[in-house]
Amino acid sequence: MSDPENYTVGWICAIRTEYVAAQAFLDEKHERPENVSPRDNNDHTLGRIGKHNVVIAVLPYGGYGISSATGVAKDMLNSFPNVRIGLMVGIGGGAPNRKHDIRLGDIVVSAPSDGKGGVFQILKPAADSPANGDKWTYGRKPRLRQKYKRPDPRSDRLYQSEVIHPPTDEANCAAVCGDSLSNLILRPKRTENEDNPAIHYGLIASANQLMKNALVRDTLAAERDVLCFEMEAAGLINHFPCLVIRGICDYSDTHKNKEWQGYAAMTAAAYTKDLLYRIAPNRVEAERKINDILSSVEKDVKEIRDDVHEARNTIKDLGFKQSSAIIADLDNTLSSQPRLYFYFDFNDTSKQTFESMIRSLIIQLSCKNEDMWKEIHSLFSSCEDGRRQPTRDSLCKVLLQMIDQVKEVWIVLDALDESKEEKAPLRENLLSWMKDLLNSEQRNVHLLVTSRPEQDITSRVSKFADKNDIVPIQSNLITADIQAYVHTRVGEDKGFKRWRARTDVQEEIEIRLMEKAGGMFRWAACQLDTLADCLDYNELRDALTSLPETLYETIPQFLAFSGRPLRIAEAVDAIVVKPTGVPYFDTKSRMPDPQEISRYCSSLVVLVSKKGHWHDEGDDEDDDEDDGSNKDDKDMEL
Ligand SMILES: [Zn+2]
Known part of the structure; x- marks a missing residue:
């Protein structure tokens, strides 16, 4: 019987194709241990690669996505507490561009971003790496050949970003999109001297939904230098620090095809095997157990969150101050009081909704007062440790609880007229929230709101606000602003x-x-x-x-x-x-x-x-199904 304590490498796959590929690279397979943690729902395969004992697990069928990957990792660490190296190995969508000539079957490896490469410092494969070519063990498993062999290179088509695969047409690209030179991005055939598949090191982006939009892909590749998109690693990293290795099976566009999945899964697994061969077991023993790392990571995460929030807050403040003379004035007169700002902006969907406003106010207030973190933590844990998004009501409640703890707070909402709410009646939530706040017992809040005098806003506000509190800003002030703007632009x-x-x-x-x-x-x-x-x-x-x-x-x-x-x-x-x-x-x-x-x-x-909206546990996607929507899509708006 295998002893769970002997396994130091944890290898997680998302889909069966990847699981089969991983197993194909085991030098020997071990029996299952007698006892695994009763809480462990995983299907594990145990074995040896080189001098390492490896435990491989796969996400439950249909459990594609971040949250199920996290569950699998937790179960694995319960049953195999000595795991010190985490690997997330499988397929992903490439983001080729002029800088990175990524082809189907290539491998993208996420280099550790903490600057301490640890055992992964040796990422470059050896010249005789199984990843460099097709030296795989089909001989032992000939039945794998059909699904996992390298497809005809002519089926590696990279279409121009604006060429869209007809959404209703299931037929493959050869039949539908064709080989017309005007549709394709032509890339020279790789020469004998070039690695094929090639290995790329860089950023792998995780999304809650399958990336299949070439324009978004190009934007992220250009702005963030993303090389690959996948769906599991983001949530996993918090619970299972791991190296992410992806074989490229498509180009993250509408031309999805499954033809390359088997081969891409194989190249990723082959690279991983090669990597393990070159890591000495004593290097692994020198690594800390992932379970131990996690407890210290939790502490770090909190500190990082604080920093991020502080930084975000500063940025928001800056953007806001530039936008409004009122705020600058307020800053001078109220420098000692906590001030919370929110600036509705129709250029940015994240700054248009009631919920984003409440979230921002909560973050700002918590940054001003350390004690308030406990409210946020209890909200976090009441939402299954962040797996579920808090409801609007619970967010409002937390904000009020926090406000209760300060002596006095100033809330400034700028450009109310730029607020938008897609589902609820426009601004309804916001206006009734303001009304409730003004009518409540909460006497320590000062609310300052600016808006263009749009009909629904003026009529609603005049019903609950004191007349003397509504101050029309003279239009000659605006005229002066416009004049200054026109003058500057014409002059400069x-x-x-x-x-x-x-x-x-x-x-x-x-x-x-x-x-x-x-x-x-x-x-x-x-x-x-x-x-x-x-x-x-x-x-x-x-x-x-x-x-x-x-x-x-x-x-x-x-x-x-x-x-x-x-x-x-x-x-x-x-x-x-x-x-x-x-x-x-x-x-x-x-x-x-x-x-x-x-x-x-x-x-x-x-x-x-x-x-897109936050990932919800109930709507995990199978790899066979896409709902056609994208997490990040660009629209034109007035
Ligand atoms: Zn197509």
């Missing part, structure tokens, strides 16, 4: 550089715009965008004499009347529709670079990321 913007020597023209622009702005900041900003493109005086004068009267005339009509934010692809198509043209619509007229869409009236139209 690149687009107006050509008029730098012509003060008369600069003056004319300012006068004309101020005549018509009528308190509309965004209108003025939008006209400046247009005027900046006028190359000569005639063109400029024509533009100035035909300035649109309203915001609605300024923007593309389809955006003004769209009931919801448009996807980039939809907006690109809408722009080329010619209601009186023949034909109405021609795909040839599409703009070649969809990302440039925001340049149509850039002051009014913004690209926003629509973030």
Whole structure:
């Protein structure tokens, strides 16, 4: 019988294909131990690779995702307390770009980011590594060959990001998307001297949903240098510090196919085996047990959280202060009192909802007072240690409990009119929360709210707020703001550089715009965008004499009347529709670079990321099913 104490390497797979691949690389298989922890629901395989005893576990069928990976890791550590090296090995979606020539079957390894590589410092494979080529043990297991062999290299197609696989078409890319050179990104065949599969070291991003959006992929690859997307490691890392190794089976776009999954699982497992061969057992013994690491990690995590919150808070404060003269003033007069700010911003979906406001206020208050952490901790544990999101009511309750503990607090909510709520009636929650707060016994709260005088807001607020507390800000103040803005842009913007020597023209622009702005900041900003493109005086004068009267005339009509934010692809198509043209619509007229869409009236139209909701335990996805939605998707919005 195997003794659980002998196993020092824990290897976790997400799906059966990966599990089979992992088992294929065991040098010998061991019997199951007599006793495992009664709380352990895992299906374990025990064995030896090189000089290491390895325990391999797989997520329960259908349990794809972060939370089930965490459960498997916990069970494994209960039954095999001596595990010192954690490995998460399997398949993932690649994010190839000019910098990283990632191909199907390649391997991406997440280099430890703490700067202490530990046993993983030796990441480069040996020249004769099983990962370098197809030297696998099909000989022993010929039945694996069909599913796990290297597919025909011609089926490794990287499509241009805007080529979308028809969502309803199950057929493979060869049949549907084809091999047309205009659709594909051409990459030279790898030469004899190049590693094939190649191994890439860098960032692996974890998402709650399968990444299948090429534009989001490209953005994250460019901005964060992400090389690969997967679905389990993020939650796991907190409970099971591990090296993440992924064989690339697709390109995280709509062209999902299963053809490469078997092979990619094999390359990842082969690399892992090679890695284990090169780690001496005494190096492993020198590592701390993962169970021991975890208890100290918990302490660190709390400290890091504090830092992050502090940093976030500072950033929020900065953004806010720049936006509002009121806040700067408040800061001077109330420097000793706790002040909490929230700034509704329609450029950012995370700053539009009632819940995000409450969360932010809680974080800010807790940063000002260490004692308040216990409220947050008890909320955290009441939500199954963060596996469930707290309800709106429980968040509000925690905020009130925290407010109770301070002598006096100032809450400033700026730009209420930019708040949005997709499901509940617009602003309803926010306004009734304000009402409750004002009517409550809570006498230590001061609430300052700014907003444009929109009808629903003024009528609701006037019902519960004292008339003397509602102060209209004179429109001449706004006019002065707009004037200062226009003056600065005309004087300093690149687009107006050509008029730098012509003060008369600069003056004319300012006068004309101020005549018509009528308190509309965004209108003025939008006209400046247009005027900046006028190359000569005639063109400029024509533009100035035909300035649109309203915001609605300024923007593309389809955006003004769209009931919801448009996807980039939809907006690109809408722009080329010619209601009186023949034909109405021609795909040839599409703009070649969809990302440039925001340049149509850039002051009014913004690209926003629509973030998905938090992962819920009940909606784990099977690897066979996608719901087509993406965690992070860009929409156009006014
Ligand atoms: Zn396709």
